[in-house]
Amino acid sequence: MVAQMWTGLAQEGVTIAIPNWNHELLLPRAIDSAFQTLIRLRDEDVPGEILIIDEASRDGSPLLLRQLEALYYREGLRVLLLADTGTLADSRNLALVHARYRYIAFLDADNELIPENVPSFLRALQETEAAMVYGNLLVRTPTSRCAMNLLSNESVQFKLFQRNYIDAFSLVDRCQLFDLGGYESGYRALEDHEMWLHLAVNGRKVVFVPLAFGYYYVLPSSMATTSGNKAMEAESRSQRIYNQLQARDHLPLNTNLLRFHPALGYF
Amino acid sequence: MYPVFHAPRPRLPSVLSVFGPIEQYQADRDKRSLFSGNTGAVLEPLDAYLAHLLVNVHPGEPVLLDLTAEQTSGASTLLGVLHPRQPRVFAVGGPLPGDRRAYRGAVEEFLQQRNTDLSLLHWLSYDEMSAALKGETDVLVFLAANRPAVDAEVEQWLNLLPSAIVLVFGLGAVGSCAALDALVQRFPTGSPRRLALLRDSGEVLSASRLGMVAGRDNTAAETARRRLQQLFTSNYSFLSLLRLATEQAIRASGSDGVVRGSHGSFLEWNQEINQLKKAAQQARADAEAAFEELRTLKHSLSYRLSERFRHWRRQLAPDQTWRYRLFRGLRRSAQIVRHEGFFCLLRRIVRRCLRRSV
Structure with a gap:
């Protein structure tokens, strides 16, 4: 497995990783957008795959995924069916291990990528040598066709140490995440926030690209809305780890205010 | 490396988990230019997965007889040896070590890297197989469709091991696959053996090239086939999903309105x-x-004035007060004077006073 991991690290291309936990009804939309993205990437000679990690779903997702894998394995759809439920951080670490390609787009099973823009994000990641690039997420309700808000729409600033405003829905360089030990599996919420802070304090670049990366759907009883206590716990833990002395504002930060567009460069 | 990436977690089988190691084996082999077998022509990822699941759902303790090892350069052998049920695997040894096409060493080396128990794997020559398997009941035989006279070979193994299940890999489409034609001819409807194509078990298995032959009275085979089918049958039919998608697209185009x-x-x-x-x-x-x-x-001015007066009246004489009652009386008096005259007002006042005094 380790050998496979290191071979994959060297292969240029994009793995779209979709952690899933009981999202049978929303998975087809996410997978469809991922397939459209693969087509876009292949048009630009970038190989890709879709890796779905199912965290022991009980709602029929495993059967759906079994069917889809039987139909689309050759087209690059791969499925890891786990027999127990772990944290989202565990899923993301599994994606880091099992991905075939160097770059990973993390897509939640209830969200949707905007395929036309992913090649630009990839170019931005390659040209800036960042650990992660992200862009605007258009926030929608479950079936609306228009966005009513924006997420992940600001560059990294010191206020990131206070609260998270960047979603995990982004494109990352697997090598760099590997080198820093991956996601902290002890976090039961806001593991993405912890990861951005981890990258930032280790001098890595986290770059904002002013393009829409995908659609972020707000759902009733979603994990983000029901994990209040866990989120507070995680936030205070991150505070303790990364900014106990409240001194970050007075220290240099390589990734501060980094914004990049492939057609413009840094701006 | 970091321990976080090594924590093992229990998994259910998927095409990736079954075929992933085989892909890795093939990649290693290609990298080292050991030999080049056309594995893909025989062992498809989906078929490898189905064979894996078949071992899973087999009610007995299956023993694998891999006669496709040579055609897959050992990949099909890995499929058996890496199975978590740890079946005993008898595989055709193929060319002797030293030959460029020899795969035994590569398979063993690959398994050793994964700390797999090699005692379950037995390399035999083709002629030694029948003697080694005498008396076994739960045998799964792997055969490749591109072997000469594969139908006769299937029958021969089923005669020798009547309770065995023979899996034939690499069957093509009807009308363009001689092996399939021969198998259909040898095991027609009503014959004591049944040929089943797993692609007939569900629309999502349409890409499968795996055939299964077993005695018609072999309940283990039939049960396994049905369980496999159930593993791929859901509430959704892909035709209805397709219909929904196309209807939605047509609706979005606005053609209803045009018509x-x-x-x-x-x-x-x-x-x-x-x-x-x-x-x-x-x-x-x-x-x-x-x-x-x-x-x-x-x-208009009159409306605004009336609104203003009403406002003042509410301020000066709020409802339910003596001022309001006085205002009402004055207003009524003015109305009577206006419509009926001053004397009429006096007459009314006098009449009311008289009524009260009585």
């Missing part, structure tokens, strides 16, 4: 709709005109 507006059969219907639309439009125009009139009235 309704132009086709003759909607003429009467359209006329009625147009009349209703006109009526609705007229009603809307009337309502707007009335609203406009009301707005003009509200802006």
